[in-house]
Amino acid sequence: MNYSNIAQEILAAIGGKENINAAAHCATRLRLVLNNEETIDQSKLDEMDVVKGTFSTGGQYQIILGSGTVNEVYKEFAKLTGQSEMSTKDVSSAGSKKLNPLQRFVKMLSDIFVPIIPAIVAGGLLMGLNNLLTAKDFFIEGQSLIEAYPNMADLAALINTFANAAFVFLPILIGFSATQRFGGNPYLGAALGMLMVHPDLLNGYGYADAMAKGEVPIWKIFGFEIEKVGYQGSVLPVLVSSFILAKIETFLRRRVPSFLDNLVTPLLSIFITGVLTFIFVGPITRSAGNLLTDGLVWLYDTTGFIGGALFGLLYAPIVITGMHHSFIAVETQLLADMAKTGGSFIFPIAAMSNIAQGAATIAVLLLVRDAKIKGTASAAGISALLGITEPAMFGVNLKLKYPFIGAISGAAAGSAFISLFKVKAIALGAAGLPGIISIKPGTITFYILGMAITFAVAFLVTIVLGKRDSRKQAFGNKGTREQKAS
Structure with a gap:
């Protein structure tokens, strides 16, 4: 070249x-x-x-x-x-x-969560491996692998510990990334995250039970009572606290004399933010986060396959706007609170959308004669099936229009099917064929069937629309020739 x-x-x-x-x-x-x-x-x-x-x-x-x-x-x-x-x-x-304000907000979430995805993916996939070892009837009828082979029990326990680490200490990861994004010292953000999961605090996962029993520990300071509760697996509290920390630090650095800056600024930043977190920010945002999670789970459980179909239909258009980056924060919370949510329903639907884009692109490969489009479609179709849809979506499907219609139709069909059988992911990963390892044991078969349905519908609809489009073009060209002849 x-x-x-x-x-x-x-x-x-x-x-x-x-x-x-x-x-x-x-x-x-x-x-x-x-x-x-x-x-x-x-x-x-x-x-x-x-x-x-x-x-x-x-x-x-x-x-x-x-x-x-x-x-x-x-x-x-x-x-x-x-x-x-x-x-x-x-x-x-x-x-x-x-960007407009909404787009900037979505980009902010993307900037915070994209860097920590590898840690969450690693933890989630290890959790999936642990589930394979402990799930009954998956490999052996009536037994799990560790029941059939007791010498594997400690291996499963080891994997489970490794898997939980990223979610138990999630506020540290988010604190570091968010504080850096908001313009503060990321190590102070990490320290804030450590404070929020300190072992002296009541574990956040046990807060609901302790509250029901009236056994929530408290600090009594000058007549005030502050709950000694951690924020393990939380997202919203540490996001807001990191923002406050960064702004307090920036404010102090502009006003504290340089010879005192390294002593006074970190001390006051952590202390003030920590106090605000446990008195106001944490309790309020914990409740808001719980409402958000409960609302999403309720919506998914209530709308069923109809809601799944609608989400699948709209997922690719959402990707075009870039709004899908905001889903990372939601998925992180769904995965962190898996005991209540059962996992993320967003990831499987994203996978159906990606498979559909790939199927439509492969259908185009069989329909068109243009060498350039064929060259793009051949590589882009495989890439989309593996979870990377940009070349397929923007390089082929949106350009020709009819494959995009075929793709969102397939995504809607596959998403409706997996929603009917409550397919959820226990980890983030490549949303496509490799996504099988991220799916909750017991629903993997339905995930595979969902991919097959998605591929078939997207492929066939694209073929039908493509042939109709070709006939229209042929008819139009014929009419043009006749007009020229007359």
Whole structure:
């Protein structure tokens, strides 16, 4: 490839270097913040063989070039534009200035929770492994593996301890990430999280029972009573407390003399935030979090397969807006409170949506003759089945329109089926074929059947719509030829 020519063509198509505010690249995409996206010559980009697809999200215009290619194109692109080396985080920050308040809120949640996903995924998958060892009738009729092989009991106990760690100490992870996002010292945020799960406190998971028995421990300070209760597995309390901590720290650093800053600022920041957390923030946000969790569980249990179908139908359109990033916070709470929720119903539905996008893209591969679309569809379809849908959705399905309709139809059908059988996930992971390991034992068979239904419906609807679309185009071309002849 002539990477210099490719960079020049892309630059011309997006309106020249004067239209570029910021630029970077990730593993497969050129990520740009443009001053005016209306000046883009979309048809010119679509004609380029190297461009696998384009989409706009989060204030960024992203051009899919593929692994390896994007690195070389970016080097030439940077030379032409005079852009200094920027990280995707820098570009993301520049793009966020173009977002509305709701989009900024969603991006904030994404910035906080995306970095801690690996820890949650690891814990959840280990929990799934423990469930496989302890589930009755899964491998052996009437017995679990540890009942059949008692020498495996300690292994299951070890795995269970490893699995629970990320959720028991979740406030530490969130405290670090959230405080950093809000502009504070992340290590103070981690210290705040440690304070909220200190072993001297009543374990948060036992709070409801202790309250029912009237045995909640308290501090008595100057006539005030403060509950000595931890926040294990909580999300909302530590989010709000981290925000308060970051703002208090920032306020103090601007006013405390520099020679006292390292002593006074951390001390007052932690002490003031800690007191506010246990008196006001914690109790209020704990109740709000419980209401949110209970409301979601009630909605899922009440609406059943109809609600599942609707959520599956709308999931891909939600992804287009970027709003799906807000689900990470909700899923984290559902997984942390698994004893009550049974797991996350969002992950399986997301998996159905991804499978549907992949099935529709593979159907396109069989329908179209355009070599460029075929090349994109072949790789993008497999990628979507494995949980990465951006190339399929933006590079093929939305561009042709009818595959997207087929995909959301398949997602609705599969989501309705798995909702009917209460399929839930006990971990986050790749929402697609590999997601089987994240599913709660006892419902894995229904998850597999749901994927099969999703794939079949999305594939067949796309084939039907594609052939109808081809007939319309053929009829239109015939009419045009007849008009020209007359």
